[in-house]
Amino acid sequence: QVQLVQSGAEMKKPGSSVKVSCKASGGTFSSYAISWVRQAPGQGLEWMGRIIPMLGVANFAQKFQGRVTITADKSTITAYMELSSLRSEDTAVYYCARGSHITGELDYWGQGTLVTVSS
Amino acid sequence: QSVLTQPPSVSGAPGQRVTISCTGSSSNIGAAYDVHWYQQLPGTPPKLLIYGNNNRPSGVPDRFSGSKSGTSASLAITGLQAEDEADYYCQSYDSSLRGSGVFGGGTKLTVL
Numbered sequence: 001q002v003q004l005v006q007s008g009a010e011m012k013k014p015g016s017s018v019k020v021s022c023k024a025s026g027g028t029f030s031s032y033a034i035s036w037v038r039q040a041p042g043q044g045l046e047w048m049g050r051i052i053p054m055l056g057v058a059n060f061a062q063k064f065q066g067r068v069t070i071t072a073d074k075s076t077i078t079a080y081m082e083l084s085s086l087r088s089e090d091t092a093v094y095y096c097a098r099g100s101h102i103t104g105e106l107d108y109w110g111q112g113t114l115v116t117v118s119s
Numbered sequence: 120q121s122v123l124t125q126p127p128s129v130s131g132a133p134g135q136r137v138t139i140s141c142t143g144s145s146s147n148i149g150a151a152y153d154v155h156w157y158q159q160l161p162g163t164p165p166k167l168l169i170y171g172n173n174n175r176p177s178g179v180p181d182r183f184s185g186s187k188s189g190t191s192a193s194l195a196i197t198g199l200q201a202e203d204e205a206d207y208y209c210q211s212y213d214s215s216l217r218g219s220g221v222f223g224g225g226t227k228l229t230v231l
Binding site: 035037044045046047049050059060061062095097103104105106107109110111112 | 121152153155157159164165166167170171176206208210211212216217218219220221222223224225
C-alpha cells in the first residue's frame with residue numbers, strides 16, 4: 001500500500017521560508033518522481049515541480065524558479081519542498097504526489113499541508 | 120490563466136451522461152503528451168481517475184472514460200450518480216515550459 005505522509009500545517013510571516021516534507025512508503029519508487037502541487041483556497045491545482053529521488057534530478061515550473069528548492073533523501077524516500085520569499089499569495093495547501101517520470105500521471109497523493117502566510 | 124482550458128462548470132441529472140473538455144495546444148496535448156484526469160472531493164486530495172488518455176486505474180468504475188484527439192481531450196461520465204459531484208482536473212505536460220506539468224483550471228460537476 002503506497003502512502004505519502006506530509007509534515008504538518010505551517011504558519012509563516014511574509015518574506016520567510018517554509019520547508020514541507022513528504023515521506024513515501026510501500027510500493028516501488030525506483031522509477032517514480034515525486035511532484036509538488038499546490039492549491040490556493042477556492043482555486044485550482046498548480047504544478048510546482050518534481051524530483052526523481054533515485055537520481056536526484058529535479059525540474060520546476062518557471063513561475064517558481066529561484067524561489068523553490070526540491071530535494072530528496074533516497075535512503076528514506078523522503079522528498080522536501082522549500083519555498084522562499086513567502087508572500088500572502090503563497091497561502092495554499094501543498095500536496096506531494098507520486099508520478100511516473102515517463103508517463104506522468106500522479107497516482108498517489110499525500111494528505112496535503114496547509115501553509116498560511118500572514119503578518 | 121491555465122495552460123489547459125476547461126469549462127468552469129457542468130451539470131447533469133442522475134443517470135445522464137456528461138462530458139468535460141480539456142483544450143490545449145501544439146506544445147502540450149497536441150505534442151503527444153498524455154492527458155490524465157483527477158477527481159477532487161471537497162477537503163480531500165485529488166484522486167487519479169484516468170491516466171494515459173483513456174486508462175482507468177483499478178477501482179475506478181467504467182462509467183468514467185477518457186479520450187484525446189488533436190489538441191483536446193475529454194472526460195465522459197455516464198450513469199451520473201450523486202457521489203460524482205466533485206471538481207475534475209485534466210493534467211498534461213508542456214514542451215514550451217521545459218516539460219513542466221500543467222493542469223486545467225478545473226470543472227465543477229453538479230448533479231442536479
